[in-house]
Amino acid sequence: EAQVTQNPRYLITVTGKKLTVTCSQNMNHEYMSWYRQDPGLGLRQIYYSMNVEVTDKGDVPEGYKVSRKEKRNFPLILESPSPNQTSLYFCASKLRGRVTEAFFGQGTRLTVV
Amino acid sequence: AQTVTQSQPEMSVQEAETVTLSCTYDTSESDYYLFWYKQPPSRQMILVIRQEAYKQQNATENRFSVNFQKAAKSFSLKISDSQLGDAAMYFCAYRSGSSNTGKLIFGQGTTLQVKP
Numbered sequence: 439e440a441q442v443t444q445n446p447r448y449l450i451t452v453t454g455k456k457l458t459v460t461c462s463q464n465m466n467h468e469y470m471s472w473y474r475q476d477p478g479l480g481l482r483q484i485y486y487s488m489n490v491e492v493t494d495k496g497d498v499p500e501g502y503k504v505s506r507k508e509k510r511n512f513p514l515i516l517e518s519p520s521p522n523q524t525s526l527y528f529c530a531s532k533l534r535g536r537v538t539e540a541f542f543g544q545g546t547r548l549t550v551v
Numbered sequence: 552a553q554t555v556t557q558s559q560p561e562m563s564v565q566e567a568e569t570v571t572l573s574c575t576y577d578t579s580e581s582d583y584y585l586f587w588y589k590q591p592p593s594r595q596m597i598l599v600i601r602q603e604a605y606k607q608q609n610a611t612e613n614r615f616s617v618n619f620q621k622a623a624k625s626f627s628l629k630i631s632d633s634q635l636g637d638a639a640m641y642f643c644a645y646r647s648g649s650s651n652t653g654k655l656i657f658g659q660g661t662t663l664q665v666k667p
Contacts, residue, residue, distance in 0.1 A: 469653040480555070480642060480657035488652060496654065528596065532653040540653060542596035 440465045444529050444543035451519055451550055459514045459546050461529030467541070469532040470512040474498065474525040475545075481528065487512055519550040553578040555645050557658035564633045565666050571618075572628045572661050574643030581605075582648030585619070585626045586655070591639040599641070602626065604648070630663075638665040 442463045451457050463470065471486040473496075483496030487506040501523055503515040512531075516523060529543040554577045564570035576585070587599040602610045602619050609617050614634075618627045630637055643658040 471653065473655075473657075478560075478659055480557075480659045481644075481655070482657070483654050486652050486654065494652070526594065530596075530653075530655075536648060539598055539601070540655060545594040545596075547594075 440541065442529055442531050442541050442543040444527075444546050446546060447544060448547045449549070451548070453520055453550055454518050457516050457519060457548075459516075459527060459529075459548070461512045461514065461543055462510050463512075463529075463531040463541065464510065465531060465533070465541065466509065467531035468509075468534040470506065471496070471530045471532075471540075472502070472504065472512070472514045473528045473530065475528065476525050484514070484527075519548075521550050524548060524550050553580070553583075553645055553647065553656050555643055555656050555658040557643055557661050559661045560659070561662045561664070563664040563666060564630070566633055566635060568633055569629060569631045570633055570663065572630075572641055572643075572663065574626045574628070574658055576624050576626060576643070576645050578624070578645065578647075580647055580649070584646045584648065585617075586644040586646070587615070587617070587626075587628045588642045588644060588657075589637075589639045590642065590660075591636075596642075600628070633665050635665050635667060638663055 472484040473481040475481045485504040487493040527546045530540045532540045583604045585602045589597045614631045640660045645656045
């Protein structure tokens with residue numbers, strides 16, 4: 439089954455403790471992105487990757503890191519999480535091309551206390 | 552920069568009735584795509600319908616249809632014969648046709664309640 443898999447789905451952590459949210463897709467998609475969803479703000483892009491070893495900042499990249507060492511994986515790293523990073527996070531992937539659609543993961547609910 | 556605005560934080564509809572969710576956007580581009588996504592309590596993002604800006608005909612998917620007014624930069628979603636399973640948050644989204652990143656720009660979301 440074609441899918442984007444995020445782990446974990448729920449995470450509660452403390453301020454400053456490094457964490458990684460994993461994202462994996464099995465569709466051989468070139469494009470992958472991370473979004474965060476906050477009430478009243480919709481989803482905003484954090485980082486994106488156009489292919490292996492090619493990543494760039496989205497609209498809200500502060501406090502986050504990403505890497506794309508393999509085509510299928512695009513982990514989101516929070517080196518020193520802070521309470522303002524409490525949010526719902528989505529990974530998405532897309533095949534290159536104008537008419538192709540984005541596939542979203544199931545979301546990760548992160549709480550930083 | 553492009554923006555997407557959903558001015559209705561919450562809407563409600565009686566089961567079997569019709570409801571329209573509003574979305575406006577701002578762009579200077581002529582080549583773009585517009586989408587409506589549904590997010591049920593499971594949090595999964597589900598594509599409901601898409602519209603290519605170059606197409607004059609409004610997109611339709613079963614009970615879901617859009618009213619695309621390009622000059623007014625308006626993109627509303629009409630849900631006919633509403634069902635309990637339509638209860639969800641709905642997001643309007645924009646994607647540039649020239650984007651090489653696939654970036655989606657989302658509105659704030661509208662929570663739809665369906666009353667039995």
